[in-house]
Each structure stands twice: as C-alpha cells, then as structure tokens.
Amino acid sequence: MTPRDLPWRAVEGGLELRVKAHPRARRPGLQGLVPGVDGPKIKAAVNEAPEDGRANRAILALLAEALGLAPSRLSVTAGAASREKTVLAEGDPAALAARLAERLA
Numbered sequence: 660m661t662p663r664d665l666p667w668r669a670v671e672g673g674l675e676l677r678v679k680a681h682p683r684a685r686r687p688g689l690q691g692l693v694p695g696v697d698g699p700k701i702k703a704a705v706n707e708a709p710e711d712g713r714a715n716r717a718i719l720a721l722l723a724e725a726l727g728l729a730p731s732r733l734s735v736t737a738g739a740a741s742r743e744k745t746v747l748a749e750g751d752p753a754a755l756a757a758r759l760a761e762r763l764a
Contacts, residue, residue: 666699667759669715669734669752675736675760676722677744678703682714689725691763695740701763715739722746726755 666677677700679693684704692699705717715735723730726748738744748755 663717664699664720665756667756669756670747673747673749674752674755676759677702677747678718678722678744678746679741680709680718680742680744680749682707682742684710687717689762695743697756701759709740712739714746718744722748726750726758728755737762 664729665675669675677698677723679695679700679702681690681702681704684706687705690702693702701722703718705714705721706754707713710739716730719735719738720730721734723733726733728750732749734747736745736747746764
C-alpha cells in the first residue's frame with residue numbers, strides 16, 4: 660500500500676487522520692473507509708448533531724477509544740465545520756497506525 664492508499668500519515672509528534680463525519684447516525688462507530696478526492700477517509704458515525712462542536716467532540720472520543728488515547732490527545736486541525744476533517748492524534752505514529760489498521764480491518 661502506498662501512503663495515498665491510507666487515510667492517515669505520520670507527522671511530527673503523531674498521526675494525521677483524514678475523517679469523513681457522519682453526524683446524527685443511527686449506528687455510531689468507525690465504519691471503515693470511504694473514497695475521497697485526496698484518498699480514502701475514515702468514516703466516523705456519531706449520534707450527536709453538528710451543533711456547538713458536539714459532533715466533533717464525539718468523533719474525537721470515538722477515535723481516541725480506537726487508538727487507545729485520551730481524547731485530549733486528539734484535535735481537529737482542519738474542517739471543524741465540515742464533514743471532511745483532518746484530525747491530529749498525538750503519540751508514536753507507527754503504534755497509532757498499527758492500532759488504527761487493526762481496528763479498521
């Protein structure tokens with residue numbers, strides 16, 4: 660797999676994730692990968708509405724659980740008001756990528 664085939668990339672201090680948000684979902688959780696113009700994205704479905712940052716906080720909590728991190732170690736770095744987001748997960752990029760790959764397999 661090339662880096663373009665993955666919805667994440669290693670950056671200094673962590674892993675940058677491309678995420679497609681699905682707020683007000685009936686079944687919350689990580690729902691695999693969806694195609695995007697700049698490569699695949701992680702589909703993150705949450706029950707919360709996209710109001711006052713509630714959906715963003717729920718997505719960060721969902722990703723934190725999947726990565727084994729505290730939610731405070733994740734942040735939305737781009738697309739806070741969009742369905743397509745970039746999230747930074749702080750930690751060892753190799754270990755985080757391995758956990759995420761296992762969770763999405």
